[in-house]
Amino acid sequence: MTETQQTDVVVIGAGAVGENAADRIVRGGLSAVLVEADLVGGECSYWACMPSKALLRPGTALKEARSLAGSREAVTGTLDTAAVLERRNSFTSNWDDAGQAEWVAGAGIDLVRGRARLTGERQVEVATKEGRTLHISARHAVVLATGSSPAVPPIEGLDTVDFWGTRDATSAAEIPSRLVVIGGGVSGVELAQAYARLGSKVVVLARHGILGSFPEPARALVKEGLEADGVEVRTSASPASVGKADDGGVEVTLEGGGTVTGDRLLVSTGRRPALAGLGLETLGLEPKTLDTDDSGRVAGIDGGWLYAVGDAAGKALLTHQGKYEARATGDAIAARAKQEPGSAAPDAWSRFTATADRFAVPQVVFTDPEAAMVGRTLEQARADGINASETSLDIAVAGSALYADDYRGWAQMVVDEDRRVLVGVTFAGPGVSELLHSATIAIAGEVPLDRLWHAVPAYPTISEVWLRLLEKYGL
Known part of the structure; x- marks a missing residue:
């Protein structure tokens, strides 16, 4: 059975990013259809941000209690694994998206459940879950908010064993006795620590070390924290092949010799935009990467009607950044439909542009200790042609001493010496994620150091x- 429908904008993908885009479009006075093939709310709600942090937080809270004289004496037990998993389940609504679907309806957005593909200019075909085919014609725009998918490395034998991706790890109902993690990125180290604190013996195989985008002192503190929880971090360890172990588990053979065996194998080696199967080929586009401007508009499309936001756009694969892009894109689409002044070619800091994607992207690793960074590292700044300096020091102030006995942390700021503004800030240590927004404001607002000195x-x-950073810098 084939049906047709018309709307102002079609948004493909009902994760947090797609929801934000559709919401801003409707707020702007247009109609929107939101198409989703999986759960409304997307990866972040059910398999990424929320469940992974729910798995991490109880262990961190226990560590915090044990880090202070007076409270550590009151701690008599270990983590209650069943309670941790049940709390995790509550944050995912037990993988039931009824509440999210209710929000979509309440926002005035039309939800269609099914798999969508582009068939022509502003034309979308949806194979619905009920077995119908729905042709949707968009008057103004189509937005791709399809997120990303795991990048599976070409390791010999990997396709012959049952391995976990991050989805499996964040939704697991049991804790394996032994866990081998391939990958030293954010998800790899976060899940390694979560599982170690829940009772797994964990080995991390990180070919290029852990958290490669962060400065070395921050990486070192995180590695130290992992090892304190019993995680074995093998840097420069490269898997050559994977196979079934004699005991029924998984065996990883390393390049140069040696093996690592676990009951479960977690492969966490990055993600890439989920663009396959969307019909981009019908528009003359490759389903690998898209070139978008700061308003999310895809290059090479006559009439400028196709947009991409979030992980699908491939800029900063972070939920908060994708939602920011979605707000800018939704506002731009609505304003362009009404031909509002300034919307066709918006200024850099217009609400129609995601300008911060260029140089003010914040990110947090929720390990214990945490690592938080916004903007550029010293090396990145200099590679971008900036006359940059760095100032760094250990975090050793009254507040950190009160926060935890034997607190250890590190901070760095990167300064554009020609403009005397911050272009990068990194913190590492317990609780430092709550410091990051102040740094983000300073960088996005290009606050002069002489003025920042007066932020007491x-x-x-x-x-x-x-x-202390500003004093060491020389103010």
């Missing part, structure tokens, strides 16, 4: 590290 940190908080 409250005493006694860890934020006093800002004062």
Whole structure:
């Protein structure tokens, strides 16, 4: 059975990014159809941000209690694994998206469940879950918000064993006795620590070390924290092949010799835009990467009606950044439909552009200790032609001493010396994620250092590290 429908905008993908795009479009006075083949709410709600942090937080809270004289004496037990998993389940609504679908309806957005593909200019075909074929014609735009999919490495034998991706690890109902993790990125190290604290013996195989985008002192503190929880971190370890072990588990053979065996294997080696099967070929586009401007508009499309946001756009594969892009794109589409002044070719800091994607992207690794960074590292700044300097120090202020006995942390700021503004900030240590937004504001707002000096940190908080950084810099 074939049906037709018309709307102002079609948004393909009902994760957090697609929801934000559709919401801004409707708020702007247009109609929108949101198409989703899986759960409404997407990866972040059910298999990424929320469940992974729910798995991590109880262990961190227990560690915090044990880090202070007076409270550590009151701690008599270990983590209750069943309770941790049940709390994780509550954050995913037990993988039931009824609440999210209710929000979509309440926002005035039309939800269609099915798999969508582009068939022509502003034309979308949906194979619905009920077995119908629905042709949707968009008057103004189509937005791709399809997220990303795991990048599976070409390791010999990997296709012959049952291995976990991050989805499996964040939704697992049991904790394996032994877990081998291939990959030292954010998801790999976060899940390694979560499972170690829940009772797994964990080995991380990180060919290029862990958290390669962060400065070395931050990486070292995270590695130290992992090892304190019993995680064996093997840097420069490269898997040559994978196979079934004699005991029924999985055996990883390393290049240069040696093997590692686990009951479960987690492969966490990055993600790539999920663009396959969308019909991009019908528009003359390759289903690998898309070239988009700051408003999300895809290059090479006559009439400029196709947009991509979030992981699908391939810029910053982070939920918060994707939602930011979606807000800009949704506003731009609605404004362009009404031919609002300034929307066709918006200025850099217009609400129709995701300008911060270029140089003010914040990211947090929720391990214990945490690592948080926004903007550029010193090396990145200099590679971009900036006359940059760095100032760094250990976090050792009254607030950190009160936060935990034997607190260890590190902070760095990268300064554009020609403009005397911050272009990068990194923190590592317990609780430092809450420092990051102040750094993000300073970078996005291009606050002059002489003015930043007058932003007085409250005493006694860890934020006093800002004062110490500026003092060491020479203010």
